[in-house]
Amino acid sequence: xxxxxxxxxxxxxxxxxxxxxxxxxxxxxxxxxxxxxxxxxxxxxxxxxxxxxxxxxxxxxxxxxxxxxxxxxxxxxxxxxxxxxxxxxxxxxxxxxxxxxxxxxxxxxxxxxxxxxxxxxxxxxxxxxxxxxxxxxxxxxxxxxxxxxxxxxxxxxxxxxxxxxxxxxxxxxxxxxxxxxxxxxxxxxxxxxxxxxxxxxxxxxxxxxxxxxxxxxxxxxxxxxxxxxxxxxxxxx
Ligand SMILES: C[S@@+](CC[C@H](N)C(=O)[O-])C[C@H]1O[C@@H](n2cnc3c(N)ncnc32)[C@H](O)[C@@H]1O
Numbered sequence: 001x002x003x004x005x006x007x008x009x010x011x012x013x014x015x016x017x018x019x020x021x022x023x024x025x026x027x028x029x030x031x032x033x034x035x036x037x038x039x040x041x042x043x044x045x046x047x048x049x050x051x052x053x054x055x056x057x058x059x060x061x062x063x064x065x066x067x068x069x070x071x072x073x074x075x076x077x078x079x080x081x082x083x084x085x086x087x088x089x090x091x092x093x094x095x096x097x098x099x100x101x102x103x104x105x106x107x108x109x110x111x112x113x114x115x116x117x118x119x120x121x122x123x124x125x126x127x128x129x130x131x132x133x134x135x136x137x138x139x140x141x142x143x144x145x146x147x148x149x150x151x152x153x154x155x156x157x158x159x160x161x162x163x164x165x166x167x168x169x170x171x172x173x174x175x176x177x178x179x180x181x182x183x184x185x186x187x188x189x190x191x192x193x194x195x196x197x198x199x200x201x202x203x204x205x206x207x208x209x210x211x212x213x214x215x216x217x218x219x220x221x222x223x224x225x226x227x228x229x230x231x232x233x234x235x236x237x
Contacts, residue, residue, distance in 0.1 A: 005073025020092030047075025117153035138169035152195030
């Protein structure tokens with residue numbers, strides 16, 4: 001860790017840091033000091049792309065989480081130097097954050113750019129984008145929220161496309177059901193640059209959280225209430 005990163009952690013963590021300790025559910029309005037939309041970015045690395053996206057869209061709050069401490073210091077420094085107030089930095093495992101610290105329907109988006117590809121077959125189970133992860137993330141995402149993934153590892157891109165396509169909580173924003181053209185709002189990331197230097201192909205995926213599925217019992221209850229309301233209004237009650 002550089003002296004600048006260590007200094008940023010010391011100075012800015014009390015103001016913009018979030019300890020991922022799994023001990024409490026956080027109030028995002030309180031964390032950001034406003035009730036604006038919140039997008040979670042998992043694995044921001046050194047945070048250059050995060051800072052650029054935050055600067056380009058100041059009305060969106062970015063909750064950026066990574067386990068890598070020098071990167072946390074770097075992103076805090078970038079936010080400070082650029083006068084950004086819409087970034088909060090979490091230090092730890094995004095799964096714990098999602099499972100223990102975020103409320104249902106609290107997120108307006110999820111970004112996962114160049115997650116560790118784990119190329120060896122015996123390590124595939126360590127990949128982040130898996131059905132169980134998506135099921136957890138879906139509970140924290142509002143209907144309409146966009147999940148944006150990108151990777152330069154083509155077998156992982158295929159896996160992402162398959163698990164997102166088959167998951168009932170998400171639908172592809174692309175009419176052809178395939179990868180998305182790289183959106184102009186996503187800057188080149190550090191890891192992406194390294195992949196491109198090696199001749200890798202980059203794929204983006206943009207999926208939408210669908211409306212909450214209604215269980216048959218809830219549906220019947222809803223219909224019953226609806227019928228009662230109708231009966232009452234038609235009798236003038
Ligand atoms: C390959 S790097 C990509 C970094 C950056 N997005 C980029 O494109 O340059 C993946 C990052 O994900 C972080 N990471 C992996 N698993 C994580 C988890 N469960 N929670 C939070 N961060 C995680 C790693 O520490 C690493 O910084």
